[in-house]
Amino acid sequence: MQVTAIDKKAQQKRAKRKEQLLAFVLISPYFIIFVLFTVIPFVMGFVFSFMQYNPYMPEQNEFIGLDNFIEVFDPSDPISQRFWGSFSTMLAFCAVNTPLAILVPLGLAYLLNMHPPGFKIFRAIIYLPCVISVTINGIIFGNMFAGSSSGLINAWFGTEIKWLSGLPWENDFLRWFVILLANVWTCGGNFVILAAALRDVPKSLNEACEMDGGNRWTRFLYVTLPSIKPAVSICLFNSLIANLNLYGGPYVLNEIDNESLLVTPMMFIQNFLMGGVAYARQTGYLCAAAIVFGAIVIILSSIERKAMDGRKKRTKYTEEYAVARGNSYMIAKEEKDDAKEA
Amino acid sequence: MKKKFVSVLLAGVLSAASLGVFAACGGGSDGPITTGELKKDENGNVIFENVEIVCNTVVSGTDKDAFEQIVQQFNIEHRGEITVHSESIGDGTFETSVPQRISNNSNAPDLIMAHQKVLKSFENNDLLQPFDEVMELSGIEIDMEDYAEGLAQYSSLGEGDSLYAVPVDAQSMIVYYNKAKLEELGGKLPETRAELITLLQNAKDEYGSGFWPIAWATGNDYFARYVFPTAVLQNGGELFDTESLYAEWAEGENEDAFKDAIGSIRELIYDKNFAQYGRESVLEEYLSDNFLFYLTLPWSNNEHLSAYADEKGINVSEVSDYLGATSLSGWFAMDAVDPSANVVFGDSHFFAMSKTVQDINQKAAILEFIRYFTQNAEIGTQWARAGHVSASKIVSESQTYQSDSIVSHYFIHFYPDLDDFRCMGLTPAFKEVQTNLNALFVSAVGKSSITDGTISSEILRCQEEVNAIVDFIK
Numbered sequence: 001m002q003v004t005a006i007d008k009k010a011q012q013k014r015a016k017r018k019e020q021l022l023a024f025v026l027i028s029p030y031f032i033i034f035v036l037f038t039v040i041p042f043v044m045g046f047v048f049s050f051m052q053y054n055p056y057m058p059e060q061n062e063f064i065g066l067d068n069f070i071e072v073f074d075p076s077d078p079i080s081q082r083f084w085g086s087f088s089t090m091l092a093f094c095a096v097n098t099p100l101a102i103l104v105p106l107g108l109a110y111l112l113n114m115h116p117p118g119f120k121i122f123r124a125i126i127y128l129p130c131v132i133s134v135t136i137n138g139i140i141f142g143n144m145f146a147g148s149s150s151g152l153i154n155a156w157f158g159t160e161i162k163w164l165s166g167l168p169w170e171n172d173f174l175r176w177f178v179i180l181l182a183n184v185w186t187c188g189g190n191f192v193i194l195a196a197a198l199r200d201v202p203k204s205l206n207e208a209c210e211m212d213g214g215n216r217w218t219r220f221l222y223v224t225l226p227s228i229k230p231a232v233s234i235c236l237f238n239s240l241i242a243n244l245n246l247y248g249g250p251y252v253l254n255e256i257d258n259e260s261l262l263v264t265p266m267m268f269i270q271n272f273l274m275g276g277v278a279y280a281r282q283t284g285y286l287c288a289a290a291i292v293f294g295a296i297v298i299i300l301s302s303i304e305r306k307a308m309d310g311r312k313k314r315t316k317y318t319e320e321y322a323v324a325r326g327n328s329y330m331i332a333k334e335e336k337d338d339a340k341e342a
Numbered sequence: 343m344k345k346k347f348v349s350v351l352l353a354g355v356l357s358a359a360s361l362g363v364f365a366a367c368g369g370g371s372d373g374p375i376t377t378g379e380l381k382k383d384e385n386g387n388v389i390f391e392n393v394e395i396v397c398n399t400v401v402s403g404t405d406k407d408a409f410e411q412i413v414q415q416f417n418i419e420h421r422g423e424i425t426v427h428s429e430s431i432g433d434g435t436f437e438t439s440v441p442q443r444i445s446n447n448s449n450a451p452d453l454i455m456a457h458q459k460v461l462k463s464f465e466n467n468d469l470l471q472p473f474d475e476v477m478e479l480s481g482i483e484i485d486m487e488d489y490a491e492g493l494a495q496y497s498s499l500g501e502g503d504s505l506y507a508v509p510v511d512a513q514s515m516i517v518y519y520n521k522a523k524l525e526e527l528g529g530k531l532p533e534t535r536a537e538l539i540t541l542l543q544n545a546k547d548e549y550g551s552g553f554w555p556i557a558w559a560t561g562n563d564y565f566a567r568y569v570f571p572t573a574v575l576q577n578g579g580e581l582f583d584t585e586s587l588y589a590e591w592a593e594g595e596n597e598d599a600f601k602d603a604i605g606s607i608r609e610l611i612y613d614k615n616f617a618q619y620g621r622e623s624v625l626e627e628y629l630s631d632n633f634l635f636y637l638t639l640p641w642s643n644n645e646h647l648s649a650y651a652d653e654k655g656i657n658v659s660e661v662s663d664y665l666g667a668t669s670l671s672g673w674f675a676m677d678a679v680d681p682s683a684n685v686v687f688g689d690s691h692f693f694a695m696s697k698t699v700q701d702i703n704q705k706a707a708i709l710e711f712i713r714y715f716t717q718n719a720e721i722g723t724q725w726a727r728a729g730h731v732s733a734s735k736i737v738s739e740s741q742t743y744q745s746d747s748i749v750s751h752y753f754i755h756f757y758p759d760l761d762d763f764r765c766m767g768l769t770p771a772f773k774e775v776q777t778n779l780n781a782l783f784v785s786a787v788g789k790s791s792i793t794d795g796t797i798s799s800e801i802l803r804c805q806e807e808v809n810a811i812v813d814f815i816k
Contacts, residue, residue, distance in 0.1 A: 054467070056441060056467035056469060057468055275437075275438075276438055277438070278771065278773065282814060282815060
């Protein structure tokens with residue numbers, strides 16, 4: 001009897017091990033790629049940031065401690081000034097595009113949630129641009145808004161407007177407009193998440209609000225919005241990260257119509273790292289700049305997460321709903337939402 | 343808690359170990375190594391037996407076909423001796439991918455054909471080796487006396503008397519003129535800026551609105567890249583100090599040269615209204631004969647001639663009855679007697695040898711190929727027809743070159759004296775110089791009205807942009 005129990009235990013152990021092995025095999029392709037293209041480059045970059053490093057002249061490589069970081073934070077260094085200057089580009093873009101990346105898809109999802117005629121077609125149309133890569137998106141918008149008469153918009157209107165080029169301080173608005181348009185065009189990802197969240201909003205809550213005399217706007221503000229908060233939070237987080245790492249779109253647009261007029265921190269680092277052999281001697285400094293940039297992105301994202309967490313307050317209607325359904329139901333739902341967010 | 347501690351400890355150990363490994367990577371770079379022995383015949387000529395060399399070239403687009411044709415011809419003529427494998431790598435990635443290949447010795451080229459401006463950075467990072475040793479051992483001589491002085495001056499890459507790079511060609515903006523119109527205006531091409539202004543004024547008076555004495559597309563990137571530096575150099579300016587590498591655009595006489603360059607272009611556009619600003623193409627004026635001078639790029643010469651022939655309903659060979667060729671020499675020089683008044687600025691391809699080549703037979707084969715490409719009159723003519731004027735005096739003085747219909751009608755007139763041809767020169771910060779010249783051109787020439795003070799501050803701003811990078815990469 002005892003032997004059978006031990007056998008059973010061993011069998012369970014074997015089965016568990018087998019399961020673990022299978023899990024390991026299944027995740028190994030991703031894991032290998034993750035190690036090769038994320039972990040190793042990160043460790044190398046981290047190490048290089050403490051070195052005077054030139055990949056072409058290894059005999060000159062030496063450990064220099066925090067010198068590169070000190071240089072990055074040196075306000076009198078013109079290159080560091082450019083690095084920090086590129087943050088203003090990034091932050092300006094974040095400030096404008098992050099709300100847009102939520103508001104536009106939310107508006108569209110809200111409208112389509114009313115199920116107007118042909119809403120399925122619209123849903124597909126709104127999502128479709130998401131399938132296109134950032135590069136292709138940049139090429140499409142770059143060619144549409146190219147400054148020459150070969151640009152589609154200029155060709156249509158017979159104009160030669162320099163949408164993307166010219167002096168940075170002269171045509172900023174037009175260039176930003178094009179980049180924002182290109183980014184908003186690909187808001188399909190957020191649209192899908194928000195549309196799904198809107199469908200999950202309990203009808204009874206809306207009805208309760210309506211019975212209390214709440215109009216459409218009030219219902220949206222006090223019922224819909226709090227109910228879809230987890231989805232908004234996810235979208236906000238994703239959009240913020242994407243905008244902080246702004247690179248592909250402006251890069252392609254710059255390539256099409258001008259050179260390095262729009263420089264975000266990612267572009268600043270990449271422009272030098274991929275700018276040719278002339279900048280090889282500054283690899284260590286650039287790695288330090290990348291580490292600093294990464295740290296700032298982590299801090300900003302954490303602030304965003306904290307801010308969203310801090311707003312976990314029930315509204316009047318969710319409170320009443322909780323009373324009606326029982327507090328345990330609401331607590332379970334909130335836990336589920338938290339898990340989703342995480 | 344324990345697990346967390348172990349993870350942190352592991353990460354720390356890993357980082358420290360990596361730091362040690364990478365720091366210890368400085369094994370010291372060996373200089374170029376030469377292995378193997380050369381076989382020679384009784385006359386002392388090297389005997390090649392199935393030597394293979396890989397060439398990475400920056401040449402792309404339509405020129406690539408011409409380049410590959412020449413390589414193929416060489417391979418046929420040297421069957422069983424030398425085979426050249428060429429790979430075209432676009433301008434955008436050449437500077438990153440080729441150094442990586444050489445540095446890692448993975449898929450590394452033996453020979454590179456690059457623009458002059460990038461070679462100093464290659465040399466600074468020990469990616470190249472000089473030709474001196476192989477020339478001495480093989481007896482295959484490449485003498486810089488046989489090449490235009492304007493280009494040969496960059497061949498040592500600033501390393502004393504060593505030969506690191508061999509000039510192949512030259513290219514800059516080319517100028518066609520309308521033969522019929524010029525004939526009506528007296529038939530004499532201008533030799534100085536004053537003569538140019540007079541001629542253009544006559545043309546403007548004669549042909550009125552819709553006609554542009556100069557049809558140029560300043561919106562084309564190459565305009566600012568070639569014409570603006572040409573204007574600066576013709577006025578005695580320097581793009582950077584050859585010793586310190588700093589841009590000194592806002593200093594003393596150099597600032598005057600920059601201002602004169604800007605003024606000379608502005609005068610043609612705004613004061614005299616001889617040319618336009620901002621157009622990206624002026625093909626319409628060209629095809630409708632509404633121009634006296636038309637500026638374009640040399641590698642599109644064939645397309646331009648064909649388009650013109652199609653428009654007129656004539657053969658391409660007949661186009662030379664309608665279009666002549668001339669150069670930008672003296673166009674922007676405010677002082678006609680300035681020794682640099684006839685300078686033309688542009689790009690030039692150079693051959694250089696990768697540091698990875700060790701076998702003496704390969705090194706000699708590389709020299710043989712370079713000699714073939716740059717000193718063979720037929721090949722030089724073929725390459726010129728693709729838009730690249732030969733840097734070699736042996737080629738340019740040959741009968742084959744001078745009697746070729748396309749070369750003689752057009753190419754030998756575009757930059758008539760290559761001793762007056764200038765490239766970017768030996769600075770690793772060439773990109774910044776180029777970008778900021780471009781920015782300066784746009785800011786100083788782009789507006790119809792601008793004060794002298796604004797021009798001065800723009801020159802200073804662009805100079806500081808360049809010098810920040812010079813400090814960064816020095």
